Amino acid sequence: MGLLEPDPPPPPPSLEIHMVAAADSPEFALLRWALCCSTIVALDAEWKPTRTHRRDRQDPDGGAGESVSAVDVPPRTFPTVSLLQIACRVHRQPSDPVVGDSPVFLVDLLSIPLNALWKLLSDMFESPKIIKLGFKFKQDLIYLSSTFSAQGCVPGFDRVECFLDITTIYHHLKNQNIGRKHFRDTKSLATICKEILNVSLSKELQCSDWSGRPLSQDQILYAAADAYYLLEIFEVFQQNITDANKSQPSLLGGNFITTFIEEEVNPESSSSNRLSSTEHCQPDMLDACLSNIARRFGEELLLNESNKRPRISRRKEKKQSSGIAKDRDKLTPDDDWQGPPPWDLSLGGDKSPKFLCDVMVEGLAKHLRCVGIDAAIPSSKKPDQRHLLDQAYKEKRVILTRDAKLLKYQYLVRNQVYRVKSLLKNDQLLEVIETFQLKISEDQLMSRCTKCNGNFIQKPLTMEEAIAASRGFQVIPDCLFDRNLEFWQCTDCKQLYWEGTQYHNAVQKFVAVCKLNN
Structure with a gap:
C-alpha cells in the first residue's frame, strides 16, 4: 500500500500568462498598455548557456603530426537571451482592457523584432515612475543589452533606475544588516520564496534548452512563476513597511511625496517618447509609500564598458592553457553504465537496488523513493568525493550524480558510479529505471x-x-x-x-x- 508525504505546499496560483511573439500582435499591444499602467514591474530572463567547445589541434609545425585534443577558449560573446519575463502590477480603470491585476508577459526574443521592442523596454528601465524588481538582475541586464546590441539596437541598455533587488528585500524582512557578508551568503530565489511565501519554487527547468521552440508547458509555467513571485515578495515587503510606518512614522525618514519623482524626470524629454505621456494611463507619480520605498531601498543599475566585454577569469584561462598538455595523457571516463551493480547476486548482493544520490540529483532521490526504490542521500551535508565513495562501498549502493569528475574514481569502487544525463527529474527517473533494468x-x-x-x-x-x-x-x-x-x-x-x-x-x-x- 502506497502513501504520500503529508502537508504538501500550497498549489501555485493560476497565473495569467501572455506570450508575446510578434510586434503586431494583440499581446504586444497589451504589454505596451500594461507597462504604461504599472508602477511595479518584475523582471527575469532566460538564455541558452555558452558551452566550452573541443576541437582537434594539428601539430603546431604544420605537419601531419598526431592530433591532440585541446580545449578551445570559449567564444568571447555573451549568451543570447531568448526569453524575457515581465510581470506587472497593473492599476486598472473600468474602461481598461479585461486583464488581471498581475499579468505575466513572456516575450519571445527569438521571434519578435528587437528594434520594435527596444524603445518600450528602454523607457521602462529608465522611468523613475516604475519600481523594477529583479533577483541578481545585473547579469540578466548585461546579457539582454548584448542581445539587443547584436541586432543593431545600440547602445542596448545602459541603466535601470528605481531598481530593487529581491535579496535586499529578503534581508530587510529578516531584519539583517545588508553588508558584504550577507551578499556572499545570498539565498536562492527558491529558498526566499519558501521562507517568505511558503511556496515551493522548483528550479528543475533552469538549465533546460530555452532556445527550443515551442516552449513546453512546464517551461512556460516555470518562467512565468519566476517573475510573478517577485511581485508577491514585494507585496509582503510593502505591507511590512506600511505597518512599520504606522507604528513609527519617522521610520522612512519623512514624507517624500513628490520631490523624488520630480527630481528624476527629465523635463526636456519629449512627452511622446516617455511612458508618462498624456495619452498613456500610467499614474503621474508613485504613491507616498512606494515613493518612500524607492527612495530608501532603490538603486540604479549601471553598465560600464567593462561590463559589456565578455571576460574569462585568469584562473579559468590558466586552467584551460594547462589543460592542453594534460589532455594528451588524460583518460576520458566512459559515461555509459558497464555493470553489474553491487546488488547483483554474482557479487554477493541481495538483488535489491540501492542508490546514493549526490547533491546534484537530490530531487531524483525522492522520485526513486516514490516508486519504491531505496535511494539515500549523503550522510554528510557537504561530503567530499571520498566520503561519497566510502558510503557507497559500505552500503553497496550505486552513486547517481551529474558530476563527470566522480567517474574518474571508478577504479576505487568499480561499477558504483553512474552519471545521469537527463536534466528533468521525471526523465532522470525513467533513465535510471531503463539503465539498471529496474522492475x-x-x-x-x-x-x-x-x-x-x-x-x-x-x-x-x-x-x-x-x-x-x-x-x-x-x-x-x-x-x-x-x-x-x-x-x-x-x-x-x-x-x-x-x-x-x-x-x-x-x-x-x-x-x-x-x-x-x-
Whole structure:
C-alpha cells in the first residue's frame, strides 16, 4: 500500500500568462498598455548557456603530426537571451482592457523584432515612475543589452533606475544588516520564496534548452512563476513597511511625496517618447509609500564598458592553457553504465537496488523513493568525493550524480558510479529505471518514506492510534477525523502518512512516468 508525504505546499496560483511573439500582435499591444499602467514591474530572463567547445589541434609545425585534443577558449560573446519575463502590477480603470491585476508577459526574443521592442523596454528601465524588481538582475541586464546590441539596437541598455533587488528585500524582512557578508551568503530565489511565501519554487527547468521552440508547458509555467513571485515578495515587503510606518512614522525618514519623482524626470524629454505621456494611463507619480520605498531601498543599475566585454577569469584561462598538455595523457571516463551493480547476486548482493544520490540529483532521490526504490542521500551535508565513495562501498549502493569528475574514481569502487544525463527529474527517473533494468510495479508506488527513505510499519494504525502517535510531533488535519482512513508510520523518522487526494494523484503521475500502462 502506497502513501504520500503529508502537508504538501500550497498549489501555485493560476497565473495569467501572455506570450508575446510578434510586434503586431494583440499581446504586444497589451504589454505596451500594461507597462504604461504599472508602477511595479518584475523582471527575469532566460538564455541558452555558452558551452566550452573541443576541437582537434594539428601539430603546431604544420605537419601531419598526431592530433591532440585541446580545449578551445570559449567564444568571447555573451549568451543570447531568448526569453524575457515581465510581470506587472497593473492599476486598472473600468474602461481598461479585461486583464488581471498581475499579468505575466513572456516575450519571445527569438521571434519578435528587437528594434520594435527596444524603445518600450528602454523607457521602462529608465522611468523613475516604475519600481523594477529583479533577483541578481545585473547579469540578466548585461546579457539582454548584448542581445539587443547584436541586432543593431545600440547602445542596448545602459541603466535601470528605481531598481530593487529581491535579496535586499529578503534581508530587510529578516531584519539583517545588508553588508558584504550577507551578499556572499545570498539565498536562492527558491529558498526566499519558501521562507517568505511558503511556496515551493522548483528550479528543475533552469538549465533546460530555452532556445527550443515551442516552449513546453512546464517551461512556460516555470518562467512565468519566476517573475510573478517577485511581485508577491514585494507585496509582503510593502505591507511590512506600511505597518512599520504606522507604528513609527519617522521610520522612512519623512514624507517624500513628490520631490523624488520630480527630481528624476527629465523635463526636456519629449512627452511622446516617455511612458508618462498624456495619452498613456500610467499614474503621474508613485504613491507616498512606494515613493518612500524607492527612495530608501532603490538603486540604479549601471553598465560600464567593462561590463559589456565578455571576460574569462585568469584562473579559468590558466586552467584551460594547462589543460592542453594534460589532455594528451588524460583518460576520458566512459559515461555509459558497464555493470553489474553491487546488488547483483554474482557479487554477493541481495538483488535489491540501492542508490546514493549526490547533491546534484537530490530531487531524483525522492522520485526513486516514490516508486519504491531505496535511494539515500549523503550522510554528510557537504561530503567530499571520498566520503561519497566510502558510503557507497559500505552500503553497496550505486552513486547517481551529474558530476563527470566522480567517474574518474571508478577504479576505487568499480561499477558504483553512474552519471545521469537527463536534466528533468521525471526523465532522470525513467533513465535510471531503463539503465539498471529496474522492475517497477504499481504496488510499489509510494511504499517508502519520501522524507528519510525509511520503511513503513507493516500494520496500519487506526485514527486513535495515529492521534496518539502524532502527539507533540505532527498535526493531523481536522478534515480527516470524519473519514475512515488507515495511517502508516515510518519506522525510522516516525512520520505519519495516509491515503488522500495527493496520494492518488501521485500514483497516477508515476504510473505515467514509469510507463506502467504500456
